[in-house]
């Protein structure tokens with residue numbers, strides 16, 4: 001008896017505390033988490049030199065075979081971390097098979113890519129450099145290029161101080177990943193979650209309530225407002241995670257995308273087939289939840305989603321060091337040129353128009 005009174009008295013002391021903390025925001029902290037300042041890694045410890053180097057590499061097209069494509073080509077930091085294309089255009093004007101997700105906040109996601117085939121940004125970063133439809137390079141060529149640029153060699157030595165071989169392909173990817181770990185975009189929603197001023201407006205809170213009550217939050221939750229789980233999505237022809245695991249149960253299963261900055265990252269879905277956010281939200285309601293959202297509900301949800309846009313984003317363009325006499329020359333017609341030779345197409349002189357139309361995959 002006495003004990004339960006004590007417990008009750010103890011509970012009473014908590015009430016003023018929790019109501020001083022923003023009552024509305026507190027209600028949502030079970031579902032969401034504010035963004036951290038940066039995302040650390042045990043296997044890729046961050047330091048200023050590494051982050052700075054990674055930023056330069058992110059913008060450097062010399063990591064591509066053509067000398068024309070950088071990470072920023074498809075993940076433009078001035079356009080929401082994406083290319084705003086249904087599917088990306090890579091080496092030799094080839095179209096990729098999937099929409100480019102944003103690099104902003106990618107470091108907080110549980111896995112990388114639409115099918116989750118990479119565990120983290122470190123594992124992810126090598127992929128596009130080597131992918132023949134993206135940057136079409138090789139590990140040797142990337143390392144040779146970096147080694148030919150004296151200022152880069154110096155910066156690698158600074159970023160990887162105690163290492164015997166600072167310039168390596170792994171260290172290129174680690175530096176890029178270190179930079180990505182800083183690409184976080186706090187928004188008014190984060191202010192709301194911590195109960196700070198300048199959080200959500202009334203209609204955005206209404207939208208958030210609908211987002212929660214309709215069940216969007218079952219999949220789009222956590223620090224990324226998505227990015228933490230794999231879910232079935234019956235849409236399009238892409239088999240999703242099945243291509244990675246080979247399990248029947250993974251057919252049409254995709255990593256739930258983060259909804260941070262979603263207003264900027266159109267077009268939507270893994271195939272970039274939907275340009276309009278209202279339409280994407282309605283498809284989600286119908287396909288994932290079996291509900292038909294009204295126009296009013298959809299508008300309010302979109303108001304809420306707008307609060308996930310970065311509030312203040314200042315990124316200074318890095319100045320890249322010049323090439324040297326030994327830097328491998330750009331090879332924009334690589335492989336496309338070989339194909340042309342094989343089928344004896346004439347006119348591929350490299351002087352302009354390319355007679356070969358690469359297949360759309």
Ligand code: HEC
Nearest residue numbers: 070071074088089090098099100101106112113114128134
């Ligand atoms: C030719 C366009 C292109 C280039 C160049 C490119 N990417 Fe991507 N990126 C994509 C596409 C498309 C995807 C999605 C592919 C998939 O899921 O199968 C993607 C996925 C990603 C993801 C996963 C994000 C998520 O939400 O899962 C990250 C991170 C990323 N890229 C970073 C980079 C970095 C770093 C570079 C440079 C080293 C780079 N990309 C170069 C097109 C590109």
Ligand code: HEC
Nearest residue numbers: 215216219231233254256257268269270280281284285288
């Ligand atoms: C059962 C899990 C689940 C539920 C519930 C769900 N989503 Fe999704 N959502 C996903 C998955 C998976 C994708 C990725 C679809 C794909 O492969 O293109 C996605 C994609 C999206 C996209 C497109 C993002 C982009 O960058 O292309 C938006 C917008 C979205 N969801 C909003 C919502 C809203 C709003 C609701 C509630 C009405 C909702 N979702 C409910 C799992 C879910």
